[in-house]
Amino acid sequence: MLGSINPALYSVFFRLLLLNMRRSAAPSQLQGKHLKKTKFIPPARSNPSPNEEITKLNPDIKLFEVAANDTLLQSQTNPRICSLNLLPAEESGREINHGDNYKEKYCFEAPAMATLELHHTVHSSPKEITVSKGQEVEPENLVKYFNVIWRKASKKKHKKWEGDAVLIVKGKSFTLKDLEGKDIGRGTGYKFKDLEKIEEGQTMMIGGKEIEVMDIISPDDFSSGKCFQLGGGSPAISSSSQAANRCFLNPLKSVCKPTSKENTQSIFQNCKPRHDPYLPNSLVMLRPDNNHQRMFNKNCFPVVDVVIDPHLVYHLRPHQKEGIIFLYECVMGMRVNSRCGAILADEMGLGKTLQCISLIWTLQCQGPYGGKPVIKKTLIVTPGSLVNNWKKEFQKWLGSERIKIYTVDQDHKVEEFIKSPFYSVLIISYEMLLRSLDQIKHIKFDLLICDEGHRLKNSTIKTTTALISLSCEKRIILTGTPVQNDLQEFFALIDFVNPGILGSLSSYRKIYEEPIIISRQPSASEEEKELGERRAAELTCLTGLFFLRRTQEVINKYLPPKIENVVFCQPGALQIELYRKLLNSQAVRFCLEGLLENSPHLICIGALKKLCNHPCLLFNSVKEKGCSSTWDENEEKSLYEGLINVFPADYNPLLFTEKESGKLQVLTKLLAVIHELRPTENSKAGGVGLNLIGGSHLILYDIDWNPATDIQAMSRVWRDGQKHPVHIYRLLTTGTIEEKIYQRQISKQGLSGAVVDLTRTSEYMQFSVEELKNLFTLNESSHCITHDLLNCDCTGEQDHTGDSLEKFPISRNCQLGPHHQKFNSLKPLSMSQLKQWQHFSGDHLNLTDPFLERIRENVSFFFQNITNQTTAP
């Protein structure tokens, strides 16, 4: 921006401005009386190291990948590099905790303005006070103390104050002490009249140092030591004065002229950081650079440290601290010029909610410019089932007093939020948002958070267009789903948070999508491969500035043990008989003839699944459809033909017993033993985004084609905050379609890039005739056909663990290529991994798990895997 201004005008501007300022880099100077006690901390006195945990972070967390040749991001210098630091490197500041793996120096930048200080008229030629010739009468009791700032005597044009000090004048002698109480200057035999006259504002040379007197210290403050570092008030204020010195203004639009003392005072009042940035574990946000100040600090407020509430920091995991810094920098536009969007795509359970709550709370109370809050109102849009979850999380971390949350539901309309001045956060479901859009459009939201935001991957759906229509620039998408696997969907999400950053959709397709997709095809030439890889890398770099994903590994160590069991339950006699009958039906035979287009295979699969759960479910369908005579239902009718005769004549589905279903028998026994051994832990099922840490036993009864469903449910329970070992039981009926669905789950890794994605279930349900043949077979003679498939040499007679995992490199099919290829613990299990699990048949004698022990009678085979093993189970 400044580049377009005539340099002569630019220089005149700074001269004019400086006439109104005192001088450069003198921290105590600019703060008005009320801040005079503030100390400049000598550069050597750095605070102790920031949060050490963070420095040990998973190296996977790379927040600051910058594409050097990236034209879109060209004006964004790496925020970590102090390019304008005019102080000597070793004196440029003290260490401060930015919460990341950098123990960085704070940048006390002194830009152009500071270098022009020589035009200052008042202080240009301080006089050396002279030594007495010895004839003077010296009153014995003259002792005075002063706060001063000092620098070495120098003839250089560009001088900087080096620090605060305490000047002690005693008779004809003086001592200068730094704020640690160390002597940094001494002199004796001075003219008494010179020393006696020292007053506030005076500049002089004394003992080879130039000093300026800031104010008088009372004898009390001196003797109590308050005037030194320990008692001298918050040291952090120095930052604001530094920043004030640095403040650029647009010369053509000068609005800030702190001409009078009062004016200066009022600007600097209330400019303390809300929390002390120098406490050992404080989490301090990056200060805005000059570019940012030019753009966003038009009023030239002093820069104040933004510090995360220590109450929150106490609870934050290291990756969450990083996440908050990331979100802060994104929404403040510090990472990409004029863009304030972010995507936080941490795997599920990593506490995205807490990271956002911390951000909201921070921005609502603080800001880097004059400490003014950055946001007033926040809109959180989330799936309906999570609205209350959000509210609870706010209460959990901030209590109910700090921040007022309004949740929209049938009884609580948006109008109430509009009318009330108390609420600052509105939480609403996607559905309600559409219904209340007219009202919501009239509210000025400063921050928009879209939870489970992968649903915005389609830019034409109503929800997306509705949200785009809100004029809120600071947009955050939260998602646990790996959205970067589909390049078009990825574009939609990126374009939502930072509109236009990837250009138009058509240019994006040409520049990125096409070459990347071509390069991934087996037929791609070397040249195409290379181009695709480079484009993918560039895209990753570009979006990596505001896209962050961490995997479960960062949290695992905080979680209790997880005991996963796959339990193969023996089917009941009625189940087997009905199963055989179904497989012999005309409908199944029709499917196997290969006429897949109109094949009723989904109906057949549905019937078999029902039967595995419990025969009574099948009975109900048979009864219903058996009486129906519509043409459409003919196929289903043909599937059920003769089935009713297999059920006992007096079968009453309402009086079903667990004996008829292998899985139900196991379930009943499991519930009983859980109740007996762990009476306070009850298991429930879970859905997207839910936290069910109250339960620690999860029983997965009905299998889904998509492994994401199981993983979702599992990660609802085994997540941060869980106190008990978590037991997970996946129940499967031995030899049936359930085992085959399970095998398909774990062997079809390539389907969705081997990552968890709830939306891709249909991809797991496309079958070849061969696959259908396998599905429609009942294996009655094996303990476990899944184990048979592993080519394991054990016979299930004792617990056994198969080949070493290293033999099976984990590969992942991701369109963005190697940049995202880190092993992901929430990935569906592979066959080779399953082989690593302990496994044994139901009649294995040495079962130590008391829960499994209770169900062994109905179980033909077990697989078990323990994560974070301590004394589990």
Ligand SMILES: Nc1ncnc2c1ncn2[C@@H]1O[C@H](COP(=O)(O)OP(=O)(O)OP(=O)(O)O)[C@@H](O)[C@H]1O
């Ligand atoms: N630092 C922490 N200490 C203790 N518990 C935490 C911490 N951070 C988050 N939690 C808890 O972890 C659980 C999961 O957090 P959250 O619901 O925010 O996960 P998420 O990242 O949104 O996952 P999902 O993608 O499944 O929605 C919650 O119960 C939350 O209170």
Ligand SMILES: [Mg+2]
């Ligand atoms: Mg969530």
